[in-house]
Amino acid sequence: xxxxxxxEVDEYRLVRRVGAGGFSEVWLATNAAGQPRALKFxxxxxLTEHLRREAALSAQVPDLPERVVGVEAARLAHDxxxxxxxxxxxxxLEPPEDVPSPPEILAGLTRADEVAALLQGLHARGIVHGxxxxxxxxxxxxxxxxxxxxxxxxxxxxxxxxRSLAQSLVSVDGAPIAGTLEYMAPEVLAGSPPSPxxxxxxxxxxxxxxxxxxxPSYGVAPGALNPxxxxxxxxxxxxxxxxxxxxxxxxxxLRRALSRLVREERACLGRRNGHARRRIFHARMAVLRHxxxxxxxxxxxxxxxxxxxxxxxxxxxxVDVGLxxxxxxxxxxxxxxxxxxxxxxxxxxVPERDYKQRTGHxxxxxxxx
Numbered sequence: 001x002x003x004x005x006x007x008e009v010d011e012y013r014l015v016r017r018v019g020a021g022g023f024s025e026v027w028l029a030t031n032a033a034g035q036p037r038a039l040k041f042x043x044x045x046x047l048t049e050h051l052r053r054e055a056a057l058s059a060q061v062p063d064l065p066e067r068v069v070g071v072e073a074a075r076l077a078h079d080x081x082x083x084x085x086x087x088x089x090x091x092x093l094e095p096p097e098d099v100p101s102p103p104e105i106l107a108g109l110t111r112a113d114e115v116a117a118l119l120q121g122l123h124a125r126g127i128v129h130g131x132x133x134x135x136x137x138x139x140x141x142x143x144x145x146x147x148x149x150x151x152x153x154x155x156x157x158x159x160x161x162x163r164s165l166a167q168s169l170v171s172v173d174g175a176p177i178a179g180t181l182e183y184m185a186p187e188v189l190a191g192s193p194p195s196p197x198x199x200x201x202x203x204x205x206x207x208x209x210x211x212x213x214x215x216p217s218y219g220v221a222p223g224a225l226n227p228x229x230x231x232x233x234x235x236x237x238x239x240x241x242x243x244x245x246x247x248x249x250x251x252x253x254l255r256r257a258l259s260r261l262v263r264e265e266r267a268c269l270g271r272r273n274g275h276a277r278r279r280i281f282h283a284r285m286a287v288l289r290h291x292x293x294x295x296x297x298x299x300x301x302x303x304x305x306x307x308x309x310x311x312x313x314x315x316x317x318x319v320d321v322g323l324x325x326x327x328x329x330x331x332x333x334x335x336x337x338x339x340x341x342x343x344x345x346x347x348x349x350v351p352e353r354d355y356k357q358r359t360g361h362x363x364x365x366x367x368x369x
Contacts, residue, residue, distance in 0.1 A: 003027065003041065009082065010075065012039060019135075023050040028087065036087035037072070041080050048081050054150050055083055065121025069148040088146045090138035095209035099226050102275045106265040108210030111137075113258040114145040115203055120251045122147075123196045130194040132202035133183045134209075182215060186243045197245035200254060204240025216241055228275045230264050232257065 003025075007014045012029040015036075019026045024040045024047065031037055042048050055074035064070045073084040093111060096104055115137055122129055129136075131149060138146040181189075183205045185198035208216045211233060212225040222234050236257050239249050249257065268274035 003080075009039065010078065012037065012084070014039070023047050026085075036089075038085040038087045040083040040085060045080070048076060051081060051083050052076055063125070065118055065125075067144060067146045068118055068122060068150075069146060070150065085148075088138050088140060088148065090140040090146060093134045093137040093139055093145065093206075095134060095206070096213045099213050100211060102228055102265070102269055105211055105226070105228065106262065106269060108207065109258055109262050109265060111139075111145060111210060112203065112207045113255060113262060115147065115206070116251055116255050116258060118145065118147040119196075119199050119203065120255065123199070123251055128194045128196060129199050131183075132199055132206065134206060137206075185245065187245050195245065196251065197248045200240055200248050200251060201245075203254075204237055204248075207240065208237055211237075227279055230261055230268070230278070232261055232264070236261070 003009075003014060003017070005014055005016050009029070011032045015028040015030060017025060018028050018038070020043065024042050027039045027041065029037050029039045040051060040054075042051055051074070055071045055076070069086055069088060071083050072086055075082050075084070095108075100108060115132070119129060119132070127150075129147065129150065132147075136147065136149045138148055140146060183202035185194075185201035188194055188198045205216060208214070208222060211229060212222050214225055216237075222237055223229055236249075236254075239247065240254070242248050268278055271277065
């Protein structure tokens with residue numbers, strides 16, 4: 001049967017094709033009462049099992065969390081087979097294309113907390129979504145997030161072992177896997193079944209995109225991409241994107257962390273130039289911490305030297321101590337001068353280009369070179 005606008009499928013009249021994924025395509029339709037519904041058709045006949053799995057899961061767990069879209073009816077014997085899904089008037093969640101502004105940072109944290117709440121409801125029912133990504137998060141007209149497409153969801157007591165080979169990836173051990181590569185946790189990519197931790201990994205990728213405008217990159221800190229982020233964002237993302245699933249936070253821990261960050265962002269937005277002032281404050285506190293560390297290191301060295309001199313004094317007498325001091329003081333002073341570069345770079349975090357190219361007193365030039 002050819003699907004086209006105005007065509008009829010049982011009691012449903014097709015309005016328009018609204019989207020397609022790796023397994024199915026979705027059409028907006030109206031029923032006999034004129035109410036909108038979403039109809040999901042497999043892209044090819046061999047992918048009907050994907051729809052069957054989604055329908056079976058919705059039947060097993062009829063009390064899905066609010067704003068998690070399940071299956072209303074399954075017509076798998078029809079040609080073509082299809083699912084009837086409640087229609088959500090909304091648009092997919094789109095990460096910003098550029099570095100987010102402070103209001104967009106707050107919006108991104110709020111969106112992530114909403115998605116985390118929906119995952120919390122699924123995980124409490126023993127369900128793993130398995131394909132958290134922007135296209136599966138719809139934002140309705142009131143600004144609320146909906147989680148759609150449970151086609152890859154896995155029930156803990158019936159972990160899916162056989163996956164559709166079409167539109168799939170193959171793991172390192174040859175087992176077929178399904179999902180979206182960019183949001184796929186390392187253990188799933190290696191062939192392990194999806195878990196609540198893999199859902200949170202995918203949400204971590206999405207959160208990184210919402211807060212920086214870019215996907216995670218090895219060796220690139222979120223704060224380097226967006227210097228306006230709160231100090232708590234980077235450690236949270238580091239935990240969410242940890243390669244070891246056991247070190248990722250639980251969904252409850254994630255929601256508590258996101259709630260704190262949302263409160264902090266709202267307070268920061270309420271202050272004049274709040275984000276710029278916070279960035280400067282954190283930078284100065286970092287320099288202060290490094291400076292205090294340098295002083296502690298220097299105090300430890302000087303204390304050790306004083307204690308050693310005292311021990312020598314107790315052992316050999318004042319004459320030899322004076323001779324030792326005469327030799328050690330110039331050597332120690334020279335070592336201190338040569339160590340200024342290390343103190344600047346290591347402890348104070350001063351960029352090399354800012355201190356090594358300075359000119360002035362010949363002694364300073366000597367030390368820098």
